[in-house]
Amino acid sequence: MDAIRIRDLVKKYGAVTAVQGLSLAVEPGTMFGFLGPNGSGKSTTIGCLTGLLDPTAGQIEILGQPFDAESAAIKRRMGVMPETLGLFDPLYAHEFLAFVARMYGLDEATTRRRVTELLDALELTDTSKTLRDYSTGMRKRVAFAAAVIHSPEVLFLDEPFESIDPAGVALMKQWLRRFTEQGRTVFMTSHVLETVERFCHQVAIITTPGKLVWQGDVTVLANDGAISYDGREFRALEPLFLHLTGQRYADLNWL
Amino acid sequence: MNFELIGHLVRLRYKLLWAKTRSRNGRIALFMVCYLMLVLLIALLASGGFGVALLAVRTGKAELVAQAVLSALYVEAVVAAVVLGFGVNAIFSDAQLRRYPLKARERRVARHFIGILDPFWFLILALELGLVVGLYVSSSASFWLGSIAVLLLLVSNYLLARVVALLLERLMQRKFGAAVLLGFFVCIGFLPAMLEPVLRGHRGAIAALLHVLSYTPPFAAAATMTRTDLAAFSGLLLQVWWLLGLAAAVVALERRPPPPAPRAAQTTAISWDTPYDRLAAFFGPRLGPLMAHWLRFYTRNNRCRTVYAIALPVAAMLAFMLGRHTGTKGHLGSPFSAALSAFAVLGCMGTVQFSVNQFGYLGGGFRRFLLLPVRPAAVLRAGSYAFMLMSSALILAGTLLFIVFAPFAFDARMLIMLVGAAVSSLFVFLGLGLWATLFGPRCCDYYSSFGNDLSAAGNTVVIGGIMVVVLGPQLLANTWPAALAPDRWWMAIPMVLLAAAFYSSSLKRAGAMLLARREKLLAIVEGRG
Numbered sequence: 001m002d003a004i005r006i007r008d009l010v011k012k013y014g015a016v017t018a019v020q021g022l023s024l025a026v027e028p029g030t031m032f033g034f035l036g037p038n039g040s041g042k043s044t045t046i047g048c049l050t051g052l053l054d055p056t057a058g059q060i061e062i063l064g065q066p067f068d069a070e071s072a073a074i075k076r077r078m079g080v081m082p083e084t085l086g087l088f089d090p091l092y093a094h095e096f097l098a099f100v101a102r103m104y105g106l107d108e109a110t111t112r113r114r115v116t117e118l119l120d121a122l123e124l125t126d127t128s129k130t131l132r133d134y135s136t137g138m139r140k141r142v143a144f145a146a147a148v149i150h151s152p153e154v155l156f157l158d159e160p161f162e163s164i165d166p167a168g169v170a171l172m173k174q175w176l177r178r179f180t181e182q183g184r185t186v187f188m189t190s191h192v193l194e195t196v197e198r199f200c201h202q203v204a205i206i207t208t209p210g211k212l213v214w215q216g217d218v219t220v221l222a223n224d225g226a227i228s229y230d231g232r233e234f235r236a237l238e239p240l241f242l243h244l245t246g247q248r249y250a251d252l253n254w255l
Numbered sequence: 256m257n258f259e260l261i262g263h264l265v266r267l268r269y270k271l272l273w274a275k276t277r278s279r280n281g282r283i284a285l286f287m288v289c290y291l292m293l294v295l296l297i298a299l300l301a302s303g304g305f306g307v308a309l310l311a312v313r314t315g316k317a318e319l320v321a322q323a324v325l326s327a328l329y330v331e332a333v334v335a336a337v338v339l340g341f342g343v344n345a346i347f348s349d350a351q352l353r354r355y356p357l358k359a360r361e362r363r364v365a366r367h368f369i370g371i372l373d374p375f376w377f378l379i380l381a382l383e384l385g386l387v388v389g390l391y392v393s394s395s396a397s398f399w400l401g402s403i404a405v406l407l408l409l410v411s412n413y414l415l416a417r418v419v420a421l422l423l424e425r426l427m428q429r430k431f432g433a434a435v436l437l438g439f440f441v442c443i444g445f446l447p448a449m450l451e452p453v454l455r456g457h458r459g460a461i462a463a464l465l466h467v468l469s470y471t472p473p474f475a476a477a478a479t480m481t482r483t484d485l486a487a488f489s490g491l492l493l494q495v496w497w498l499l500g501l502a503a504a505v506v507a508l509e510r511r512p513p514p515p516a517p518r519a520a521q522t523t524a525i526s527w528d529t530p531y532d533r534l535a536a537f538f539g540p541r542l543g544p545l546m547a548h549w550l551r552f553y554t555r556n557n558r559c560r561t562v563y564a565i566a567l568p569v570a571a572m573l574a575f576m577l578g579r580h581t582g583t584k585g586h587l588g589s590p591f592s593a594a595l596s597a598f599a600v601l602g603c604m605g606t607v608q609f610s611v612n613q614f615g616y617l618g619g620g621f622r623r624f625l626l627l628p629v630r631p632a633a634v635l636r637a638g639s640y641a642f643m644l645m646s647s648a649l650i651l652a653g654t655l656l657f658i659v660f661a662p663f664a665f666d667a668r669m670l671i672m673l674v675g676a677a678v679s680s681l682f683v684f685l686g687l688g689l690w691a692t693l694f695g696p697r698c699c700d701y702y703s704s705f706g707n708d709l710s711a712a713g714n715t716v717v718i719g720g721i722m723v724v725v726l727g728p729q730l731l732a733n734t735w736p737a738a739l740a741p742d743r744w745w746m747a748i749p750m751v752l753l754a755a756a757f758y759s760s761s762l763k764r765a766g767a768m769l770l771a772r773r774e775k776l777l778a779i780v781e782g783r784g
Contacts, residue, residue, distance in 0.1 A: 052625050053774055069770060075628035084781065086623035088548070090555045090701065094525045102544040103627045112527055127525055132702075146623075 001064040003028040003154050003185035004049065009058035011044050011210070018044040019210030022058070026202065028153075029183045031176065033190065033200035033218070035237075037245050041210025042189045043083055043158065049187070050080045050156055063153060076104055079152035081160055085143040089132035093124050093142050096131060097149055104150035118145040121171065136163040144172060148179075155179065157188040161195060173199060197221050197237040205244050213244045257357060261365045264347070264355070268369045288374065312394040318481040324386055325473035329412055332379050336416035337423065338707075349509075363509065371413045380409050387480060396481050400491070404479035407494040411472045414501035421508040427557050427704040440565050472497045538640065545629070545637035546644075553609055553641065556616065557704045563605045566649055567656070570601040577729065578662065590663045592732035592739055598673045599724035601653045602680030606642040607720070610688030611713040613638045614780050616701040621780045625773055632766025635692070639685055639762060646685075650677045668744035675747025680724050682754035686761035687716045693765050693772055698782040 004026040011019040019041040026032045036042045047053035049060060051069040060067045062074050080086075088096055094115050101111040119125060122141040124134075131139060140163050147155060155176075161169045176186055180201075190196050196203060197218060204215040216227065218237060226233040227240055234240040311320035347369060352362040387401035426432040454460050468474050470493065478490035531554075535547035553559045577593030613635065614621045624634045654674055695712025709717065731738050738746065769776075 050626055052622065052777065069625070069773070070630060072628040072630065075626070080626045082619075082622050082626065084619040084622055086619055086621075086626060088552060088620040088623070089618065090552060092525075095551065098527070099544055099548050100623075100627070103629060105628075116525070 001028070002026060002061070003030070003063060004032075004187060005059075005061040006045075006049070007059045007061075009045065009048060009060065009210075010056045011041070011048055011053060012056045017209045019048070019055075022206065022210050022212055024204050024212055024215055026185055026187060028185055029180050030185055030202050031180050031200045032185065032187045033196040033203040034187060034206070035189070035191075035193070035196065035203060035241060036206040036210075037208065040206050040208045040245075042206065045206075045210060046082075046156055046158055046187075046189065050078065050082070051075060052082075076150070077153045079147035079150065079155045081140075081143045081147040081155075081157045083158040085139055086146075087131045087139060087143060090130055092127060092130055093119060093134070093145075094127060096142060097145055100146045101149045106150060114149050118149060122168065137165060137168065140164050141168060148175070152184070154185045154187065157186065159190055160188055161190065161192065193237040193241055203237065205241060207245050214240070256364065257361050260355060260357060261361065261368055264352070264365050265369055265372055268347070268372070272374075312390070317390060317394055317396070318477055321386060321390065321477035321481050322468070322474050325383065325408065325477050326468070326471070328379060328382060329408070329415075329471075329473045332376075332412050333416045333419055336375070336413075337420045363506070367413075367417075367505075370417070371410065376409060376413060379412065380405065383408065390480055394481070395483060397483065397487070400487055401480040404476040404491060404494065407491070407498060408472055408476040411494060411497050411501055414498065414505055415472075418501060418504045418508065421505070424704055425508075427561070436561060436565075440568065534644070538637075541629075542633065542637050542640070545634060546641055549638045549641035550644070552616075553606075553645070556609075556701060559606070559609055561704070562608055563645065563649070566601060566605040567653055569604065570597040570653060571656070573597045573600055573725065574662070577725075589732055591665075591669060592728040594657070594662075594673055595676045595728035595739065596725050598650075598653065598657075598677040599680040599728065600721060601649055602646060602677035603684035603720065603724065605646050605649045607684050607688065607717050608709070610639065610642045610685055611691035611695070611716045612697055612699060612709055613642075613688070613692040614776060615692075615697050615699040615709075617780060618698070618701070619781055621777060625777070630766075631769040631773060635689065635766050635769050636762060639689060642688070643681065643685060646681050650674065650681065653677065666741060668741040671744050672739075672741070672747045675751050676724075676728070679747075679750045679754040682751070682758040684716070684720055686754075686758040687720065689761045689765040691716050693768055693776070696776055696779045698780055 002025045004024075006025070007023050009019050009022040010017070022041075022045060034042055034045070044053060048055045049062070049067075051067070051071065054069060062071075063077055065071070065074055067074050088099075091099070097115045097118060098111050101114060102108075106114070119127075122145055124138060124141055124145070131142060134142065140160075144157075144160060147157065160172065164172070176199075180186055188196075188200070198221075201217065201219055202215070203218045205213050207213050214229065218227070220227060221235070221237060224235075226235045228234075229240060230243070232243070234243070311317040347366060349362055349366065352365060355362075357365060383405040384402065387396075387398065387405055390396040391398040391401060423436065426436060429435075454464070469478075472494055475490040475493040475497070479487045479494070481487075482490070529547075529551075531547040531550045532543075535543040535545075535550065537543075538546045574590075574593050574597035577596055578590035609616070617624075625631065654670070654677075657673065658670070691710070691712045695710040697708060697710040697713065699708040707714065728739070737743065
């Protein structure tokens with residue numbers, strides 16, 4: 001059973017096609033990197049995978065079961081850190097996390113314990129500020145805490161490490177590694193290819209409009225190996241990404 | 256002064272205004288604005304301008320009429336600009352303009368240029384120019400002097416609206432700001448009723464009041480518009496003084512930053528068992544957390560708290576004002592119909608501004624609801640129940656106050672009718688609010704203390720609905736007085752049941768539709784649609 005399986009996913013906004021026949025599968029216990037240039041359909045795909053958007057065509061299976069926007073039982077087993085974070089600004093961090101925990105069905109004692117532990121671990125101890133007054137990095141930590149508070153089996157993270165300080169990133173990476181070691185799955189997007197290269201097991205690269213151009217194991221790169229593609233050897237993810245998505249040059253002589 | 260860049264910014268403001276027509280809601284809003292402007296313009300030019308001016312000149316009271324018309328317009332423009340947000344909220348903030356190569360002074364000029372060139376102020380100008388033309392045609396008044404007076408009046412009107420808005424904004428940031436504002440509104444509301452007997456008894460008081468008012472911008476403008484002697488020029492001079500004073504006040508207020516919110520300590524004890532959670536616990540483990548969330552979210556909103564706090568005094572004031580002229584104390588009929596209007600207003604006023612745009616203040620938070628393992632219909636339902644809970648408390652408080660301070664004799668049947676009017680109004684407005692939330696959402700600023708940022712659909716429900724509940728019972732009292740007789744108390748029961756049925760079916764249908772509408776709503780609420 002795959003943790004995530006997408007078959008011929010199509011998403012259209014009127015006449016515009018955002019995702020065109022995307023198919024991919026993610027095994028349980030995988031740290032999966034989902035890459036692509038701006039506007040290639042990454043967020044749309046995650047939107048479909050998390051129930052925010054309705055696919056125009058195609059099937060989605062999460063944890064072996066068909067998934068749609070009303071699949072509450074599957075949503076209970078998923079954690080999501082959306083691109084826009086999805087925070088309620090007038091709330092305090094503990095109020096927000098407690099609300100999310102209760103909505104996932106955690107009992108009161110567990111809710112209080114986990115909220116306190118997460119706030120301590122992520123250094124969100126300034127309880128006099130509402131989420132609106134938090135810095136971008138702190139807001140991101142809160143969104144991450146909300147994604148993991150119910151200990152999900154599949155985790156969707158949209159640009160998880162952006163704006164977070166190195167200590168916070170190290171802590172999150174440590175948690176995520178343990179998470180996958182326990183057989184749970186992380187599906188993340190990032191534009192920082194070095195991070196993906198060192199952190200992810202599997203990577204999928206898509207191009208506009210949401211077409212899969214490559215999927216494979218990248219652990220070899222972390223061990224100084226190389227990926228063979230199109231008769232070429234790629235020793236890092238960046239040249240492979242640029243080769244697949246099309247490298248562009250524009251010489252602006254005034255710049 | 257970089258007028259070229261300022262000109263580009265003014266054009267950008269209008270481009271942004273036009274860009275709103277790309278969405279369906281925007282098109283409707285633009286159509287309604289243009290339509291209203293046209294209707295109001297024609298109405299004033301036809302009757303307000305020529306008609307009033309002709310009549311005023313014939314009766315020899317041209318200046319008095321001009322004073323009255325200009326003063327009314329002046330006050331209404333300030334109220335509309337500050338409370339409803341017309342014409343002031345559209346301007347860019349200083350922070351937004353900092354990205355352009357403009358100095359501080361240029362940024363201020365640009366912001367106020369953009370503000371005063373808002374279509375709302377053109378409407379006021381059109382109305383005032385109508386009067387100038389009317390006076391010019393029917394008397395020996397100077398068209399040019401009148402036009403200059405009206406232009407100066409418009410600028411001072413805009414500046415006064417800015418001063419008032421800035422002062423209120425600062426007031427709302429203070430701990431007891433909402434309470435002070437509430438007291439202020441109550442005083443203003445009762446002022447005409449309190450002044451009337453004083454003015455009636457003392458003839459000299461009117462003259463003294465008029466003398467004081469002669470130093471105000473509308474009176475000065477009226478003198479310039481109607482007189483041809485030295486008084487016209489002294490009126491002009493007085494307006495210039497007002498302009499300078501108000502401009503200085505705006506600059507002083509804008510330069511002085513608002514006081515920072517008090518922060519006692521970095522760490523405060525986390526409170527788990529709050530009144531919100533205790534109250535919401537009655538709704539069960541599924542709906543409870545959502546209810547607590549909505550109650551917490553909206554009761555923390557400054558605007559919501561203010562509107563909620565003034566709902567009861569406004570309803571009392573309405574009962575007093577409507578009942579004052581139309582009936583005698585202790586007599587059934589008009590005072591009772593006024594009380595019916597007041598109760599109907601009480602049923603909806605506290606929360607209607609938010610129930611018509613339930614998700615509009617969430618911003619990115621709306622996305623969270625769609626990610627949680629809960630049906631979107633439950634989110635909508637919980638929000639609506641939270642508004643119902645808040646409004647029910649107002650109805651209860653209003654009923655208790657009425658029992659204690661009723662201005663006329665009443666019995667249990669009349670009380671049932673009054674409470675029935677409030678509950679029916681609550682159900683109908685909540686039902687309409689669900690549809691407006693779904694089909695007329697708008698991305699609104701949660702932290703804005705004033706202004707009207709609702710969509711055309713939202714405004715139609717709020718403004719149109721309140722007008723209906725205010726005027727409805729009065730109309731009924733005149734056309735079918737028997738309907739309001741205590742013997743017909745039983746009519747309140749089917750009315751409430753009908754309203755409840757409408758609400759219940761709206762809740763069911765809107766809940767089912769929310770899933771299909773969620774992508775559109777998400778785009779609008781997050782400011783992308």
